[in-house]
Amino acid sequence: MDTTAEPEEAMHRIRTLIPSFRSAIASLTTTSPNLQIVKSYPPRIPSSPSSQKQRTVCILDSSFNPPTKAHMHLALQALKKYIPTTTTSGDGSEATQGKEGEEEPPSLLLLLATTNADKPPTPASYEHRLAMMCLLAEEIQNLDSSLDSSRAKVPQIDIGITPHPRFIDKSTDLSAHPFFPPESTRQVWILGYDTLIRLLNPKYYPPHHTLRDVTTTLLSSTNRILVFARPGAEFGTEASQHEYSTSLDKAIADKVDMIVPGKEAEGVSSTNVRNGVKNGTGEWRDGVCSGVAGWIGREGLYL
Numbered sequence: 100m101d102t103t104a105e106p107e108e109a110m111h112r113i114r115t116l117i118p119s120f121r122s123a124i125a126s127l128t129t130t131s132p133n134l135q136i137v138k139s140y141p142p143r144i145p146s147s148p149s150s151q152k153q154r155t156v157c158i159l160d161s162s163f164n165p166p167t168k169a170h171m172h173l174a175l176q177a178l179k180k181y182i183p184t185t186t187t188s189g190d191g192s193e194a195t196q197g198k199e200g201e202e203e204p205p206s207l208l209l210l211l212a213t214t215n216a217d218k219p220p221t222p223a224s225y226e227h228r229l230a231m232m233c234l235l236a237e238e239i240q241n242l243d244s245s246l247d248s249s250r251a252k253v254p255q256i257d258i259g260i261t262p263h264p265r266f267i268d269k270s271t272d273l274s275a276h277p278f279f280p281p282e283s284t285r286q287v288w289i290l291g292y293d294t295l296i297r298l299l300n301p302k303y304y305p306p307h308h309t310l311r312d313v314t315t316t317l318l319s320s321t322n323r324i325l326v327f328a329r330p331g332a333e334f335g336t337e338a339s340q341h342e343y344s345t346s347l348d349k350a351i352a353d354k355v356d357m358i359v360p361g362k363e364a365e366g367v368s369s370t371n372v373r374n375g376v377k378n379g380t381g382e383w384r385d386g387v388c389s390g391v392a393g394w395i396g397r398e399g400l401y402l
């Protein structure tokens with residue numbers, strides 16, 4: 100792959116999408132199911148309901164301000180983890196088999212949250228974040244699958260937006276979207292440990308302040324949460340984070356998978372990238388993929 104001309108071409112192509120991103124963002128409201136898919140790689144072909152196989156969608160919800168290599172690592176690990184197992188039938192033919200029968204490989208949904216449960220909005224603008232999410236998606240699609248035997252096929256990647264800060268509302272809207280019918284879709288929510296503890300804090304669920312809505316929406320049916328440990332001064336050790344996930348109420352603990360991210364995600368955060376750009380230290384580039392670094396530089400973001 101040409102590493103110099105290609106990013107330029109991708110940036111130019113994605114820049115032409117900015118007006119459509121802007122109008123999608125302007126049309127968001129919190130009053131009705133409003134999760135929107137603004138771009139799909141490859142473009143989606145509507146399938147007839149009868150031909151729908153079981154499918155897992157791995158959802159990475161974030162403010163993507165900007166998308167980082169940690170986000171990319173989390174997404175790739177999730178896609179790898181939920182690949183259906185291959186079984187050989189009596190006639191010797193191979194079929195991918197999930198619990199409910201034939202199963203498609205997992206897809207990825209990069210979901211931009213335009214409202215945060217705790218934090219006020221900060222630059223960059225949402226259309227720029229969507230543009231950078233597209234660059235991240237293209238980078239994932241262009242990864243050389245020969246380097247990773249679990250990536251036999253290029254994954255379906257959708258880029259979406261949601262106005263809802265809480266996961267229970269995001270999950271409900273996702274179930275209502277025609278691409279993700281609940282009868283054939285398992286939702287796997289990708290969260291860092293710091294986000295898991297906020298998801299499970301009853302303060303977000305007035306007036307009764309119980310986790311009932313979490314189990315009836317986000318964790319209904321075969322849905323799961325994939326948690327990535329995030330050890331550090333603020334959130335404790337890997338061992339204490341693991342202990343927390345196993346000490347949860349059984350209805351929740353049984354649906355939580357916890358893994359430790361690889362070195363690629365260590366110490367990488369959007370905050371560190373934003374601060375690095377502002378302080379003029381070049382190392383911020385190590386925290387993002389090349390297309391995103393190019394976009395931040397070219398558009399003068401985070402200065």
Ligand SMILES: Nc1ncnc2c1ncn2[C@@H]1O[C@H](COP(=O)(O)OP(=O)(O)OP(=O)(O)O)[C@@H](O)[C@H]1O
Nearest residue numbers: 161162163169290291294327329364367368369370
């Ligand atoms: N390095 C990481 N290790 C584990 N989880 C991560 C890491 N980076 C992000 N995540 C998780 O990915 C999800 C989305 O990331 P989020 O937008 O909060 O990224 P962030 O880099 O922490 O952002 P910010 O620095 O702006 O707060 C969250 O659930 C977060 O916990």
Ligand SMILES: NC(=O)c1ccc[n+]([C@@H]2O[C@H](COP(=O)(O)O)[C@@H](O)[C@H]2O)c1
Nearest residue numbers: 162212214215216264265266297298303
């Ligand atoms: N109870 C909840 O559902 C809950 C709590 C805190 C954050 N969130 C969401 O988690 C996502 C990531 O948030 P941060 O960027 O603050 O880590 C955002 O979409 C935010 O709104 C959800």
